[in-house]
Amino acid sequence: xxxxxxxxxxxxxxxxxxxxxxxxxxxxxxxxxxxxxxxxxxxxxxxxxxxxxxxxxxxxxxxxxxxxxxxxxxxxxxxxxxxxxxxxxxxxxxxxxxxxxxxxxxxxxxxxxxxxxxxxxxxxxxxxxxxxxxxxxxxxxxxxxxxxxxxxxxxxxxxxxxxxxxxxxxxxxxxxxxxxxxxxxxxxxxxxxxxxxxxxxxxxxxxxxxxxxxxxxxxxxxxxxxxxxxxxxxxxxxxxxxxxxxxxxxxxxxxxxxxxxxxxxxxxxxxxxx
Numbered sequence: 174x175x176x177x178x179x180x181x182x183x184x185x186x187x188x189x190x191x192x193x194x195x196x197x198x199x200x201x202x203x204x205x206x207x208x209x210x211x212x213x214x215x216x217x218x219x220x221x222x223x224x225x226x227x228x229x230x231x232x233x234x235x236x237x238x239x240x241x242x243x244x245x246x247x248x249x250x251x252x253x254x255x256x257x258x259x260x261x262x263x264x265x266x267x268x269x270x271x272x273x274x275x276x277x278x279x280x281x282x283x284x285x286x287x288x289x290x291x292x293x294x295x296x297x298x299x300x301x302x303x304x305x306x307x308x309x310x311x312x313x314x315x316x317x318x319x320x321x322x323x324x325x326x327x328x329x330x331x332x333x334x335x336x337x338x339x340x341x342x343x344x345x346x347x348x349x350x351x352x353x354x355x356x357x358x359x360x361x362x363x364x365x366x367x368x369x370x371x372x373x374x375x376x377x378x379x380x381x382x383x384x385x386x387x388x389x390x391x392x393x394x395x396x397x398x399x400x401x402x403x404x405x406x407x408x409x410x411x412x413x414x415x416x417x418x419x420x421x422x423x424x425x426x427x428x429x430x431x432x433x434x435x436x437x438x439x440x441x442x443x444x445x446x447x
Contacts, residue, residue: 214392218417222394226419228383229396232375233424236273236368237318237345243269243279244347244366251351252290253283253364259290266292275374281349282308283364296369304367311346311365319346320424322398323369341372341403343424376404392416398424 243249248261266279270292280291286305291297303323311319323342345368350360393416395405403421 214415215417218392218394218415219419220417222396222417222419225379225383225394226396226421228379229375230421232275232378233320233343233345233370233421236275236370237320237347239269239273240279240345240347240366240368241318244349249281249366250349250363252281253349254351256289262290263292266290269368273368275370275378276345276368277371277374279366279368280304281364281366284308284362289364307344307346307367308365311348312362317348317350320344321346322401322403322424343370343372343375344368345370372404394418396421 243265246265248258248265252258252262262281266281270276270279278291278293278296280296280299281289282304283289286301286308288297288299288304291299307321307323310321321344323344347366349363349366351363352360393405393408395416395418396403397418397420399420403424
């Protein structure tokens, strides 16, 4: 007859042989479930980032096309060479800004970089260094329309409200093309139409037309332009695993101007060499 001590040892051994595999199996299932949850969360954030990027591109494309339509009117196209069109151009600029709420100012600059007309009147105070830089960047592009990111310290005269001074600014440019009766030079460039869109206004539009979820701690969505973070929502924490990122292709940075770090536009750290 077995002793109570032996029976108890046998019971414990059998119990351990049953429990340990179950614990291992449970641990594996929990780990797999955790990894699956991480993948699902990242997939959801990535979808949200791509959705936001697509929505912003849609808005910017619309504003770009509206700018191109305005730039093709006679009063705007010939304004740099004919001051007589100034009053007509001013009315068109005023209507253009009113019809496009995201655009806060619109100006016409000639081929030297000087402002010949603008709305609102505060836009006439923009310094020559800024307008010449925008002109040069637009002229180096092969496209008639460009969307440039402008550093905010140079546009404080234009964006007076304190709450928008720290935001990135987008400049939509449309080259002015004037057709003339000349076989040798049928089309000449008379200047550039520039429309300014504060990123804050674009984000307001995004929040209205593309519902934004409340991001919990450890989750983040970023939109980039040419490797630079245009804006970021949420906080992925130190591990940076729960993050969705998408890029906007129709926006470029001015190489002649520095990009300043801010809450809405900051430069990504360089990728370490492998």
